[in-house]
Amino acid sequence: MFSQARHYNHFHQTFESWRDNFCGLIIDSVNERLTVDGFRMTDEPDADKDARDIWQRNYMDAEHNAAQLDAMIQGASYAVVWSDDDDQPTITMESAENVVVQYKPGSRRELAAAAKFY
Incomplete structure (x- = not known):
């Protein structure tokens, strides 16, 4: 007998009318533990420092x-990157509810088009 069946036989009366949704708790628990500790882009330490500066x-x-949470809930999340008026990289995280992308045929990495909706 598998553990699940033994658990059911022993506790089914206790949990028979009990209903709860743990999806939010599980996603929040995972998201709280995901963090970026640093960058290792090349053997050049200045590149790592530059990436960290852009991040900060x-x-x-x-x-x-928020982006990780959207990705876990919706299956996707997007980062929009461009240069500002001072030619500094600007990053915004966008929900898949507001962004659609189309990839080049045969690729899951090369974008053919993207659109953001408000």
Whole structure:
């Protein structure tokens, strides 16, 4: 007899009328434990420092949790990256509810088109 069957036989009367949804708890628990500790892009330490500076300048320590949460709930989340007026990289995290992408045929990495809706 498998553990699940033994558990059912022993506890089924206790939980017979009990219903609860643990999906939110599970996703939040995983999301709380996901964090970016650093960057290792190349053997060049300046590249790692530059990436960290860009990350910090865009408040990604706070923003990436929302993106991860969206990805776990919806299956996708997007980062939109562009240069601002001072030619500095700007990153915003976007929900899959507001963004659609189309990949080049035969690729899951190369974008053919993307659109953001408000």
